[in-house]
Each structure stands twice: as C-alpha cells, then as structure tokens.
Amino acid sequence: MRVLIADDHDLLRDTxxxxxxxxxxxxxxxxxxxxxxxxxIRRNEAYNLVLLDYKMPGMDGLTSLSEAIxxxxxxxxxxxxxxxxxxIAQQALNxxxxxxxxxxxxxxSLVNAVRFMAMGEQYAPIDFMQGQDDxxxxxxxxxxxxxxxxxxxxxxxxxxxKEIARxxxxxxxxxxxHMKTLYRKLDVNNRTQAAIVARDAELF
Numbered sequence: 001m002r003v004l005i006a007d008d009h010d011l012l013r014d015t016x017x018x019x020x021x022x023x024x025x026x027x028x029x030x031x032x033x034x035x036x037x038x039x040x041i042r043r044n045e046a047y048n049l050v051l052l053d054y055k056m057p058g059m060d061g062l063t064s065l066s067e068a069i070x071x072x073x074x075x076x077x078x079x080x081x082x083x084x085x086x087x088i089a090q091q092a093l094n095x096x097x098x099x100x101x102x103x104x105x106x107x108x109s110l111v112n113a114v115r116f117m118a119m120g121e122q123y124a125p126i127d128f129m130q131g132q133d134d135x136x137x138x139x140x141x142x143x144x145x146x147x148x149x150x151x152x153x154x155x156x157x158x159x160x161x162k163e164i165a166r167x168x169x170x171x172x173x174x175x176x177x178h179m180k181t182l183y184r185k186l187d188v189n190n191r192t193q194a195a196i197v198a199r200d201a202e203l204f
Contacts, residue, residue, distance in 0.1 A: 001118050002045065004029045006037035007053035007080065012103065016051075019107045020114060034058030034068075041071050048118035049098060054081035054088070062091055069096055078117050089124060099123030109169035126150060126167045140201050143185050151178045152203070155195045 003026055007013045013030055020026050029044065031037040035058045041050065052059065052068060068077045079092050082103035089100035098117040101110060105125060113123045127150055141149055147168070154164035161175045168175075179191065188194045 001025055001115070002027045002029070002047045002049075003114060003118060004031065004037060004040055004044075004047045004050045006031040006034065006051060006056060008032045008056040009053070015107075016110070019111055023111060023115075026114075032056070034060075034064050038068065038071065041068065041075060046072065046075075048076065049114060050075055050077045051080050051101065051114070052077055054079050054084045062088070062095060065092055065097060066095055076117065076120070078123070086129060089129065093122060093124060097122075100128075101125075102128050106169075112169050125169065126153075140186070140198070140203055144182070148178055148182055148185070151175060152182055152194060152198055155182075155191050156198045156203075158195075 003020060005013055005016050005020075005028065007016070007030075010032075013032070017028050017030060021028055029040055029047075031040055033056055034052070037050065037052060041047065050068060052065065054061070058064070065077060065079060069075055076098040078097055078099040078101060079089070080101040080103060081088075084092075084100070092100055099113065099122055101113055101123070102125065105113065109125070113125075117123050127146065144152065150168055151164055154167060159167070161172050161179070164170075165172045165175045179194075182194055183189060186194050186197050188197060
C-alpha cells in the first residue's frame with residue numbers, strides 16, 4: 001500500500017509517517033508543498049492514496065484538489081486539515097475526494113481512515129460532518145455525552161453495531177458499552193426502544 005503525505009508542517013508530517021509506518025505494510029512518501037506533491041505523483045509509481053494538507057504552500061483550495069485528483073488518469077486524493085470547515089469538507093467529497101481527515105483525529109483513527117481510503121472507500125468522520133449543534137439544548141441530549149449521541153443517531157438510522165463502529169472509528173465492544181450506558185440513561189431495555197425514544201422526542 002503506497003501513500004503520499006503532503007504537509008508543510010515537519011512535525012505533523014513526521015508523526016503521520018511514524019504512525020503509518022508502524023503498520024508495516026505501507027510504503028510512504030512525503031512532500032512539503034503542492035508542487036512537490038504533484039512532482040512525486042508524476043514521477044513515482046501510482047499511490048493508493050495521496051493526503052493533501054488544505055493550507056500548505058502551493059495549494060489553491062479545492063481547485064488544487066481537483067487538479068491532483070485528475071493527474072495521471074486519476075488519483076485517490078484526500079484532504080487533511082485543521083482549519084477547513086464542514087462545508088469545504090463536503091465540497092471536497094462532492095468533487096470526488098477519497099475523504100476528509102481533520103488533524104484532530106486520534107492517531108489510531110487516522111491509521112484506520114488512511115487504510116479505509118486506500119482500499120477504495122470514501123471517508124469523513126461522522127462527528128465532524130454532522131456535528132451536534134442542533135441537539136445540544138435538547139433535554140435528552142443534555143444527559144448524554146457527544147459519543148453517546150453519535151451512537152444513538154446510528155441506532156435511529158437503523159445501523160448495526162458494526163456499521164456504527166465503522167462510522168465512528170471504534171470497535172464493536174466499545175459500541176456495546178456505549179449501548180449499555182444509553183439504555184440506562186434512557187431507561188430502556190434494547191436498541192429498538194432507544195431508537196423509539198429518540199424519534200418520539202424528535203432528537204434528530
């Protein structure tokens with residue numbers, strides 16, 4: 001699996017390379033500007049994924065993203081950013097980006113996200129893309145943690161534990177633990193009842 005990491009912050013770039021390199025099955029290249037990234041894409045063997053920093057030198061936002069995606073007959077390119085808004089992330093996905101990765105993502109989740117995108121899937125963290133701004137003042141939401149709200153949202157959408165775990169970059173056992181806490185806080189006995197409570201209360 002070949003991955004190109006293009007970011008002008010040396011510490012972040014080196015940290016990403018260290019985490020991903022520890023996986024053992026990733027061949028990693030790096031670049032510190034958009035022009036350098038383009039040069040590597042042109043000259044080197046095809047990458048499974050190219051990670052572009054949204055604000056690095058040479059980047060012209062989504063225009064540069066589209067340019068990178070179209071290079072050499074098509075590239076899998078994802079944005080990584082600590083500043084881009086949810087709207088920019090959604091536009092990037094609509095343009096065909098392999099995904100959007102916030103720089104605040106935990107290391108383990110980042111590794112999982114890179115692997116997921118390199119295998120051909122599109123990735124964006126559900127908590128970043130959906131947010132919880134519209135539910136924070138809700139009486140039920142006030143009793144739940146942000147993560148519990150995310151799990152409950154997945155329940156109301158009819159998703160399995162495996163699907164919720166994948167969306168949130170968590171393990172299924174962790175989801176089961178959140179479920180138990182949800183049941184207790186909502187005073188219900190199963191996932192169906194929890195979903196009904198959320199729907200009846202118009203939480204989402």
